Amino acid sequence: MVKRISLTILIMSSTVSFLLLGLSNSASAQNMTNQMTMDNTTIPSHEKHVLDKLIVAQNVPLRGQLTAGDYILLMDLTPFATSVEGHNHIASKIPCTKEALPEVTIFVGVAPNLTSLDLGKPINNGTLNGKMLDLSDEGKSCLYHADLPNGVTDIGLINTSNRTIDFDTGGYSVTFSIHGTAAQHLAANETEK
Numbered sequence: 492m493v494k495r496i497s498l499t500i501l502i503m504s505s506t507v508s509f510l511l512l513g514l515s516n517s518a519s520a521q522n523m524t525n526q527m528t529m530d531n532t533t534i535p536s537h538e539k540h541v542l543d544k545l546i547v548a549q550n551v552p553l554r555g556q557l558t559a560g561d562y563i564l565l566m567d568l569t570p571f572a573t574s575v576e577g578h579n580h581i582a583s584k585i586p587c588t589k590e591a592l593p594e595v596t597i598f599v600g601v602a603p604n605l606t607s608l609d610l611g612k613p614i615n616n617g618t619l620n621g622k623m624l625d626l627s628d629e630g631k632s633c634l635y636h637a638d639l640p641n642g643v644t645d646i647g648l649i650n651t652s653n654r655t656i657d658f659d660t661g662g663y664s665v666t667f668s669i670h671g672t673a674a675q676h677l678a679a680n681e682t683e684k
Contacts, residue, residue, distance in 0.1 A: 543571070543672065543673035544670070544671065544672060544673075545568065545571040545669070545670070545671035545672075545673075546669070546670055546671075547566075547568075547667060547668070547669040547671070548666075548667070548668045548669075549566065549666070549667050549669075550664055550665075550666045551565050551566070551664060551665045551666070551667075552663070552664045553585070553648075553658040553663040553664055553665065554658050554659055555657075555658055555659065556655050556656065556657050556658070556659075557595075557648075557650045557655065557656050557658065558650065558655045559650050559651075559652055559653050559654055559655060560649070560650060561649070561650055562598075562647050562648060562649035562650070563647060563648050563649075564645065564646075564647045565597075565646045565647050565648055565665055565667075566645070566646045566667060566669075567644065567645050567646075568643070568644045568645070568646075568669065568671050569644045569645075570673055571644070571671035571672065571673055572601070572641070572642050572643060572644045572671055572672065573639050573640065573641050573642060573643040573644075573669055573670070573671055574641055574642075574670060574671055574672035575641075575670040575672075576641060577638065578668075578669075578670040579638060579639035579640075579641075579643070579667075579668070579669050579670060579671075580636065580637070580638055580639065580667070580668045580669075581597065581608070581636070581637050581638075581639055581646070581665065581666070581667050582634070582635070582636045582665070582666045583597060583610065583634070583635050583664070583665040583666070584632055584633070584634050584661075584662065584663050584664055584665075585632065585633065585635065585648075585663055585665070586631070586632055586633075586652070586656055586658075586661060586663065587613065587627070587629060587630070587631070587632060587633035588629070588630065589629050589630040590629070591612070591613045591627065591629045591633055593610055593633065593635065593651075594650070594651065594652040594656060595648050595649060595650055595651060595652070595656065596608075596648070596649050596651045597610060597637070597646065597647070597648055597665070598645075598646070598647050598648070598649060599639060599640065599643045599645065599646050599647075600643060600644075600645060601642065601643070601644045601645060602644070602645045605645065605647070608637055608639070609637060610635035610636075610637050611635060611636070611637060612635075613626075613627040613629075613633035613634055613635055614626050614627060614633075614634045614635070614636060615627045631661060632661045632662070632663060639667075639669070646667070648665065
């Protein structure tokens with residue numbers, strides 16, 4: 492079941508990546524085509540390079556079961572990494588305890604160096620058309636929002652509870668909005684502010 496979840500997420504992420512990624516203009520595409528030889532042995536090079544950027548807004552529905560201690564890779568941005576301070580965000584509707592503590596942990600970083608993301612306190616009250624709306628139901632599901640740090644390429648979710656979680660029972664999901672720059676530019680400190 493976990494493999495099916497991972498495959499579904501991988502296909503969704505790949506589809507979004509292919510739709511959002513592209514060359515900065517058709518002249519660049521033509522330039523790369525012109526640099527290829529007939530035997531395809533020449534690797535295209537950047538002449539006048541523009542920073543490679545990635546912007547992703549993605550909702551990942553959580554489905555199936557996840558045993559205690561197991562994880563799901565939600566997104567791999569490689570060769571990109573989060574890069575614009577304050578423009579990388581995650582919202583998650585995930586299982587929580589009666590004390591409003593998340594039963595799963597969102598982890599971020601550059602694999603294999605990962606850290607837990609501080610989700611903060613759940614968002615409890617909202618409004619819909621001027622009427623009160625309970626956004627968190629402690630003991631079942633809670634809504635959390637957090638900013639992602641710069642330099643993240645990998646985002647995942649690990650079951651930190653002591654039980655198997657059934658994601659099919661709660662309408663659980665994780666939503667990202669990410670601004671990224673190609674990782675080689677981050678290493679060279681070539682990001683735009």
